[in-house]
Amino acid sequence: MKSSNKRSHKAQKVLERFEKKLNRQIVGSLVACVHCGNCTSACHYVLANPGDPTYAPAYKADRIRRIFKRHFDWTGRVFPWWVHAKSIYTDQDLDDLKDIAFGKCTNCRRCSINCPMGVDFATFNRMARGLLVSVGVMPEGVAVVSKDQWEIGNQMGVLKEDHVETLEWLAEELEMEMNDPRATIPIDRPDCEVVYSINPREVKYDPRTISDAAKIFYATGESWTMPSEDWDMTNFGLFSGDDELGGAVARRLYEKVSELRGKKLVISECGHGYRSTRCEGPNWAGMDITDFEMESSVITMTRYIKEGRIKVDKSRNAQPVTFHDSCNNARSCGLFEEPRELLNLVCEDFREQYPNRAENYCCTGGGGAMSMSEYTPQRLKSAKIKADQLKATGAETVVTSCHNCVDGLSDLIKHYKLGMQVTQLVNLVANALVIEPRPEVPVEVAPPVAEPAELAGSKILVVDDEPDFLLFVSTVLEDNGATVLQASNGDEALKLAKAEKPDLITLDISMPGKSGIEVFEELRNTPETASIAVCIITGKPEMRQLIYNRPVPPPEGYLNKPVDEEAIMLNIRKTLKLISKE
Amino acid sequence: MPDELKVNKSTLRLMKTDITDLEIDSFVYYAQHDLALGSGFGTSISIRGGPSIQEELKKFGSVNTTDVVVTAAGEMKAKQIIHAVGPRFQEEELESKLKATVLNVLKAAEDKGIKAIAFPAMGAGFYGVPLDLSARVTLGTIKEYLSGDTKVEDVVVCLNTSREYKAFQNQFSTLGDK
Numbered sequence: 001m002k003s004s005n006k007r008s009h010k011a012q013k014v015l016e017r018f019e020k021k022l023n024r025q026i027v028g029s030l031v032a033c034v035h036c037g038n039c040t041s042a043c044h045y046v047l048a049n050p051g052d053p054t055y056a057p058a059y060k061a062d063r064i065r066r067i068f069k070r071h072f073d074w075t076g077r078v079f080p081w082w083v084h085a086k087s088i089y090t091d092q093d094l095d096d097l098k099d100i101a102f103g104k105c106t107n108c109r110r111c112s113i114n115c116p117m118g119v120d121f122a123t124f125n126r127m128a129r130g131l132l133v134s135v136g137v138m139p140e141g142v143a144v145v146s147k148d149q150w151e152i153g154n155q156m157g158v159l160k161e162d163h164v165e166t167l168e169w170l171a172e173e174l175e176m177e178m179n180d181p182r183a184t185i186p187i188d189r190p191d192c193e194v195v196y197s198i199n200p201r202e203v204k205y206d207p208r209t210i211s212d213a214a215k216i217f218y219a220t221g222e223s224w225t226m227p228s229e230d231w232d233m234t235n236f237g238l239f240s241g242d243d244e245l246g247g248a249v250a251r252r253l254y255e256k257v258s259e260l261r262g263k264k265l266v267i268s269e270c271g272h273g274y275r276s277t278r279c280e281g282p283n284w285a286g287m288d289i290t291d292f293e294m295e296s297s298v299i300t301m302t303r304y305i306k307e308g309r310i311k312v313d314k315s316r317n318a319q320p321v322t323f324h325d326s327c328n329n330a331r332s333c334g335l336f337e338e339p340r341e342l343l344n345l346v347c348e349d350f351r352e353q354y355p356n357r358a359e360n361y362c363c364t365g366g367g368g369a370m371s372m373s374e375y376t377p378q379r380l381k382s383a384k385i386k387a388d389q390l391k392a393t394g395a396e397t398v399v400t401s402c403h404n405c406v407d408g409l410s411d412l413i414k415h416y417k418l419g420m421q422v423t424q425l426v427n428l429v430a431n432a433l434v435i436e437p438r439p440e441v442p443v444e445v446a447p448p449v450a451e452p453a454e455l456a457g458s459k460i461l462v463v464d465d466e467p468d469f470l471l472f473v474s475t476v477l478e479d480n481g482a483t484v485l486q487a488s489n490g491d492e493a494l495k496l497a498k499a500e501k502p503d504l505i506t507l508d509i510s511m512p513g514k515s516g517i518e519v520f521e522e523l524r525n526t527p528e529t530a531s532i533a534v535c536i537i538t539g540k541p542e543m544r545q546l547i548y549n550r551p552v553p554p555p556e557g558y559l560n561k562p563v564d565e566e567a568i569m570l571n572i573r574k575t576l577k578l579i580s581k582e
Numbered sequence: 583m584p585d586e587l588k589v590n591k592s593t594l595r596l597m598k599t600d601i602t603d604l605e606i607d608s609f610v611y612y613a614q615h616d617l618a619l620g621s622g623f624g625t626s627i628s629i630r631g632g633p634s635i636q637e638e639l640k641k642f643g644s645v646n647t648t649d650v651v652v653t654a655a656g657e658m659k660a661k662q663i664i665h666a667v668g669p670r671f672q673e674e675e676l677e678s679k680l681k682a683t684v685l686n687v688l689k690a691a692e693d694k695g696i697k698a699i700a701f702p703a704m705g706a707g708f709y710g711v712p713l714d715l716s717a718r719v720t721l722g723t724i725k726e727y728l729s730g731d732t733k734v735e736d737v738v739v740c741l742n743t744s745r746e747y748k749a750f751q752n753q754f755s756t757l758g759d760k
Contacts, residue, residue, distance in 0.1 A: 009674055134672060248707070
């Protein structure tokens with residue numbers, strides 16, 4: 001490879017790594033193009049920008065191909081002018097390449113399957129992205145998402161505590177909805193039939209997809225679980241071209257399934273997640289996955305219906321729906337008949353859009369495009385093709401098996417004012433579920449052992465001139481097991497304190513007759529009541545200082561009104577603990 | 583394989599856990615030149631630690647590669663964060679800059695009287711420093727430093743995944759021989 005002193009450090013590093021990325025598949029695609037133009041009419045960017053040849057896949061491919069020709073192909077070394085070979089020299093050259101590799105292509109592969117020569121432009125465009133990322137040249141959004149996935153373990157930076165909290169909240173809601181404690185979301189349960197992995201978008205923005213999946217698993221009685229960590233089945237390495245990230249992300253998930261001894265990894269509806277986890281991940285991670293199976297949740301749900309494990313009523317999904325094939329599912333993984341089979345099982349009015357299946361147009365949010373805000377205008381312009389396709393169906397709802405497509409479609413529907421809803425198969429299946437009451441499983445329940453109430457054995461004197469407040473505090477304390485004495489003025493309080501010697505006195509400050517301050521001082525100065533703990537509860541916090549300025553030991557507790565049960569109990573608990581310590 | 587080494591009076595050990603959830607005197611954050619916390623571990627620091635950390639960083643402005651600044655850790659379990667701007671993305675003199683960054687972290691800890699520090703896999707992952715190089719330079723530099731006169735007692739290299747852990751453990755097993 002020829003190097004040049006004029007070349008920037010980054011450009012030199014890109015060239016060095018380029019050589020290492022060349023394999024038979026890449027080289028085949030780099031040398032085979034005959035510029036026939038078939039790819040041109042396959043690309044949604046070209047169709048939406050007919051006057052701009054720079055969007056043509058062959059043109060974009062030539063920006064990468066000419067570097068290959070210049071450095072790694074003998075024709076370019078001997079006749080560079082003849083084969084249009086050209087090197088890269090500056091950081092600006094890399095920036096220009098970035099705008100093509102990231103900004104003018106979603107790696108949807110529609111041009112690839114329409115090329116008579118078998119040129120897979122998306123594959124070497126992904127390679128070009130990876131080369132740029134390796135020298136830090138990438139859209140800001142790609143950097144943000146990649147770093148989150150490298151360091152937090154999921155591409156939206158969802159922390160473990162937030163993930164678990166969301167799952168617990170969803171489980172509580174499901175239990176309430178089903179009125180059955182068995183309706184739950186098991187976390188980190190080992191030895192299950194199914195380990196369910198999700199897209200972080202679900203936990204962050206669309207938790208309904210998780211609760212719908214949980215409802216389906218509950219209805220089947222499936223043994224399933226969700227991991228508290230390493231649960232992300234998406235993989236930004238597919239978009240950024242960083243194979244190392246791809247391998248690290250896939251490995252985390254595979255190792256988690258093995259650690260939980262799960263029998264099957266079910267991947268929720270996400271095109272690039274399915275492709276990355278099911279198809280590309282083992283290669284990136286250099287792992288041979290033999291101890292569990294991997295399956296799209298579309299197939300899992302269809303199987304449950306066909307095996308009679310769940311019943312569905314398709315009349316619940318009566319509205320006209322169309323289906324958008326995710327590029328990664330349909331074109332790269334051949335997953336296009338399965339979602340249709342499921343749609344026909346759970347919907348009454350399914351309408352195809354044309355073209356469809358592997359020939360479908362991209363949602364225009366693929367390839368990480370939704371994270372690259374600098375290219376949003378050109379993305380939305382190119383979405384005109386998809387918008388026209390959707391509009392022609394007359395459907396009210398577009399269904400897709402991909403979270404990325406949900407976002408891409410929602411954005412273009414809003415932009416082109418189509419007024420359509422976007423949903424996923426999991427939502428439709430959950431909506432159509434006919435849940436029959438599950439038989440009660442007799443559970444041997446040990447006879448309840450009554451735990452002693454927290455304040456059992458404590459005698460507490462409550463002093464307040466407001467009858468309502470007196471009753472409220474007394475009830476809270478009695479409910480927690482205390483024996484309660486009541487006094488509504490100072491004299492009564494002093495009398496009861498001397499006679500009953502309670503463990504604790506709650507004392508109001510502002511009372512007619514003897515004030516709480518006077519009562520407090522007298523309690524402290526009387527030998528038989530001096531050691532009784534006192535908790536001041538007052539509606540006049542400005543008088544607090546008067547209590548603490550008295551020439552006697554300060555009160556053990558202090559509370560400002562208004563108070564609630566929790567605050568009272570917290571203070572009483574602390575005060576009593578203090579006494580027992582002493 | 584060993585994952586703990588005694589160097590003079592200090593300990594150097596490996597751990598597989600989330601560095602931003604560790605109860606320790608201080609941990610190292612592989613920072614950006616403008617000291618914006620950003621994403622990744624920066625997300626954890628912002629969420630778990632609260633806004634005071636980014637606020638405190640404002641007074642430092644921008645810093646150069648190998649520079650180190652120390653802030654409090656807000657509401658995190660650690661007490662302090664050592665923000666270290668290491669080399670990235672195949673930049674020139676990567677190895678020597680990485681070594682200088684690790685040394686500057688240790689010196690900053692010494693100056694601040696910090697006894698325990700947790701390091702991540704320095705520069706590996708997003709910033710593209712090869713994992714083996716990161717392990718060799720980070721562990722080698724720490725061991726060399728602890729062999730001298732120091733008040734730093736406990737250095738933990740905290741790895742995020744089994745992939746990182748294995749790479750560091752492989753390097754760790756050769757440390758005792760040197």
